[in-house]
Amino acid sequence: MPTEIYNSIQEEIQALKQKRNAVILAHNYQTGDIQDLADFTGDSLGLARQAQKIDADVIVFSGVLFMAETVSILCPDKTVLVPDLEAGCSLASMIQPAEVRKWKETHPDGVVVAYVNTTAAVKAESDYCCTSSNAVQVVQSIPKDLEILFIPDFYLGSYVQIKTGRQNMTLWKGYCHVHVMIQSERIARLRKEHEHAELIMHPECGCLTKSMSYADQILSTEGMVQYVRKSEAPEFIVATETGILHKMRKENPDKNFIPATDQAVCNYMKQNTLEKIVSSLEQMRHEVRVPEALRKRAVLPIERMLEVSSNGKS
Numbered sequence: 001m002p003t004e005i006y007n008s009i010q011e012e013i014q015a016l017k018q019k020r021n022a023v024i025l026a027h028n029y030q031t032g033d034i035q036d037l038a039d040f041t042g043d044s045l046g047l048a049r050q051a052q053k054i055d056a057d058v059i060v061f062s063g064v065l066f067m068a069e070t071v072s073i074l075c076p077d078k079t080v081l082v083p084d085l086e087a088g089c090s091l092a093s094m095i096q097p098a099e100v101r102k103w104k105e106t107h108p109d110g111v112v113v114a115y116v117n118t119t120a121a122v123k124a125e126s127d128y129c130c131t132s133s134n135a136v137q138v139v140q141s142i143p144k145d146l147e148i149l150f151i152p153d154f155y156l157g158s159y160v161q162i163k164t165g166r167q168n169m170t171l172w173k174g175y176c177h178v179h180v181m182i183q184s185e186r187i188a189r190l191r192k193e194h195e196h197a198e199l200i201m202h203p204e205c206g207c208l209t210k211s212m213s214y215a216d217q218i219l220s221t222e223g224m225v226q227y228v229r230k231s232e233a234p235e236f237i238v239a240t241e242t243g244i245l246h247k248m249r250k251e252n253p254d255k256n257f258i259p260a261t262d263q264a265v266c267n268y269m270k271q272n273t274l275e276k277i278v279s280s281l282e283q284m285r286h287e288v289r290v291p292e293a294l295r296k297r298a299v300l301p302i303e304r305m306l307e308v309s310s311n312g313k314s
């Protein structure tokens with residue numbers, strides 16, 4: 001975008017933010033121009049925690065809908081706006097509340113652990129929530145004799161199962177259409193070509209179990225951003241959505257970041273634009289509000305997760 005237009009949009013957004021007493025939260029997969037003018041950027045857990053601390057009437061959440069719903073669940077007194085209502089998530093849409101209920105009927109003693117990439121209605125049917133940064137910790141906190149029904153990401157679930165050694169864990173077969181594009185053969189080739197590079201992977205990657213033995217780190221998006229800041233390696237192979245490269249490159253101009261594949265682009269995340277952020281603040285449109293009865297149920301698994309995760313400080 002030409003600098004003049006960018007500057008004028010930026011001014012417009014600053015003025016609207018003041019008028020509405022609003023802040024902008026942006027996920028690490030947002031385009032660089034959105035990340036640069038956001039008040040906070042981060043992963044899904046970090047942004048939800050940030051939202052709880054914010055003293056503002058309005059939160060514009062530039063990410064995907066389930067993340068905005070999580071913020072609305074945790075901050076019912078705030079108005080949560082999204083720039084585009086089409087910003088869904090392929091993984092979240094892979095399980096419906098009725099399917100969770102049916103699964104529970106056949107496993108009456110099972111404990112449902114839902115990845116945060118689920119709708120509020122699915123969270124309301126679940127016992128615990130988890131994110132990519134605390135899934136292992138959440139599962140470890142559940143008594144070993146209880147069966148775990150893990151939804152919806154099969155790959156994250158497989159990773160947790162390996163890390164915890166838990167046998168009594170049944171996995172839903174959902175996946176993210178972006179992270180399944182990342183292939184172990186390509187990662188192996190990149191590692192040969194860049195022998196001094198560290199490999200960092202997101203646990204949603206479809207090839208995680210094949211590649212995890214030689215991954216240097218398996219982290220949430222914000223975990224990755226923090227890791228590359230402190231690592232002394234000169235290069236990194238980054239196995240997740242490419243939007244994350246913006247922040248990494250900006251903060252670490254002397255380091256080289258190589259995407260595991262350029263094709264790992266989330267079309268849902270990229271629905272959001274600066275222009276749509278302006279419209280949403282101007283017209284106070286696309287409010288995401290979880291109805292109170294549903295919110296009261298959906299908040300329980302999130303609160304359980306936050307408790308486990310704050311005990312372990314992750």
Ligand code: 13P
Pocket residue numbers: 028042043044045117131132133176204219220221222241
């Ligand atoms: P993080 O919680 O690691 O940011 O991941 C969210 C997500 O949707 C990854 O595809």
Ligand code: SF4
Pocket residue numbers: 064088089090091092117176177178179204241266267268269
């Ligand atoms: Fe959902 Fe995948 Fe996009 Fe993350 S990258 S928001 S899991 S579709």
